[in-house]
Amino acid sequence: MSSSSQGVAPDPDLAAEQTAVTDLYRRLDAARELAVTRFRQALAMPIINPQSLGEREAAARFQGQRITALDAADHGLVIGRLDREVSPQPLYIGRVGLPADDPAGDPALVDWRAPASRPFYTATPFRPEGVVRRRHIRTRSREVTAVHDEVLTIDATETDGPPLTGEAALMAALTAERTGRMTDIVATIQAEQDAIIRSDARGVLVVQGGPGTGKTAVALHRAAYLLYTHRDRLARSGLLVVGPTPTFLRYIADVLPALGETGVLLAGLGQLRPGLDARGSEAPEVAEVKGRLAMVDVLKAAVRDRETVPRGVRELVIDGVRIPLRPVDLTRCRTTARRASRQHNLGRPAFVRALAELVAQRYADRIGGDVRGGADLLDRRDVEALQAEVVGEPAVRQLVDEMWPVLTPEGLLRDLLADPARIRRATKGWTEEDRALLARPADAPWTPADVPLLEEADELLGFDDSAERAREARRRRRAQEEAQDTLDLLHGSRSTDLEDDEEGEELTAGDLLDAERLAERDADLDTRTAAERAATDRTWVFGHVVVDEAQELSAMTWRLLARKCPTRSMTVVGDLAQTGSLAGATDWGTVLQPHVGEQWRLAQLTVNYRTPAEIMAVAADVLAAGGAATAAPRSVRSTGVPPVAEQLPEDALLPRAAEVTAELVAAGGTVAVIVPPSRVPAVVDCLAGAFPVVSAGPAADSSAGPVVLVPAEAKGLEFDSVLLVDPQGLLDEGVRGHSDLYVALTRPTQRLTVLSPGALPAELHRLTDDA
């Protein structure tokens, strides 16, 4: 007996649901109209003081967000309904919440993220949670096209693995052709996914799961859930989603807006430093070295290396007076500055003071000595005045710049990596090989692995903002004066208006606010969203951080993210079996230990929703051959179409690749050709002759035509069809060859063809055995 009875409901049900759905769309339209009216009203609110301006902005922002959410919900508004034991009325579940006429009863539509919706995803015949029947409702442009029922009260026996929720709807979603953009899964979230999506926001949650288990989908729905549940806090502090590459971000970019959420900052590993888009590439070994935590000490040493003391006595000439400065005295100035601040640039004023004091004292000694034959005639005040003058002396300024230059992170890192002598001085105990890997020309573009180093350098250098602060203080004073004028004006107008009114109880802004607070309100009135502000502010601290493909992050990137999220409210999703980068993780405990100790929890996803069973069996062999500790996930479906392998001579490889690509394109949907890095140019050339649009590399777009990718670029993506060229090349060229081959094999949702010049690797024996 099946665990639930499934099937297409008869037509009367379809008609009844159409009536319900039409009514819910009517409510959606009304809610939208109301929000638009309120938005207009907010914009029309008179601005009589900064407070009312603030209120206007807040009201307009709130209504604007509501309109966005309602607009997003228009597509597939109603997901389904629950028939419950407790009530004769069904509970409709949808993309947004819509109130009923009777506010005391159930809402007309319950948001999928609300607690009441939970049984829609988790109820089973074994644990029905008060649900009698679950109905999935499918619609197209406001029209009901199908309903699928699961009756949860019938006798049920245990099946292998967790039962599927809404199997028919799920299968329809999984077999649909791909568009090159990820879509949301609100209608068909499975129970093990739902548990992760709604898990407590606090602490670090690691989601480990094989390819296609929905890690990305779950991470994005969790972001939407957290924004719904902790709206106030997260709207202020912002939520950051980190993905591996810009292509991957483009692939997932539509999901959150489709869920009505727009205030999330998406960033690739090369974009974690505001203002920088690091797209340079480098050898995996170089990225690995740059990703080590030891780089923190290297950067510290590099900064100290720039705080130099000249060898031998340095003589300054001021007003014709020769002033000798001994290394021991200059070293003392440096020590004073180092003690004054742990950040280099913030120590500079202390260095300038110490040096000025030294030079002024020596100068005083010299003139005192010359005039009076050794007796010191200048008193303390004279020396202080002298110090102030000495600071402006070009010779002194030059010495300051030489001994304690103002450093930018970019300047520090560029100078360090372009100079082998500097590298040597900053890397005590390193091997020559590792030092050589760090070296790069000064004009080389920044790479993603440079980003955490630049951010770390920022921490070490600090930014001397005393001039900026003085400007800000002046601005605040001016704003305060203007605010006071506003209050005076208001107060003045009230006394005239209410002169004869004995009960003049009316309050004005002046009674509630003083000028200072009014000015502050004015300054705080930054109407950008948290995500927009965070995108330009490197010191921004996020309320929650979601990291996708987290297995690829280096220790230095983890350190950077930990700084951006001091509360450690994080969702970390990844698959250790897919780690491709040398700097990446082989176990979660090791990478998280320096930042959270043992304070993290693990959730696992076990079902593969993407890759058909026929293809997954081949991928599982590769995973086992690579010695992975994790098991391959179980495929949720099979297509009956076995993967195909062809062995052919090298000179026939490219023409055949073009033919197979044409066949796969003709079959429909998106197509990727995955190749080892050395073969990219030849394969792109060959396909470019056969197709109008072929794209390759980090900007490849599979919605426009076939794409040629290396495994690292294909990570996280999926395609209807995949052509894998030269599997042995993937094993040989990748720094973690088995991971690369595993990633490549698990990208297709429907069809896989493998072309091998020469014998197939033993790992793919199943392809020949089954032939």
Ligand SMILES: Nc1ncnc2c1ncn2[C@@H]1O[C@H](COP(=O)(O)OP(=O)(O)OP(=O)(O)O)[C@@H](O)[C@H]1O
């Ligand atoms: N509950 C679900 N309902 C419908 N589709 C789903 C569901 N869960 C996952 N999918 C689909 O399965 C595919 C794989 O999901 P996703 O990309 O999130 O997996 P992943 O674990 O991140 O994979 P990888 O490790 O390969 O990056 C996507 O097309 C996703 O939409």
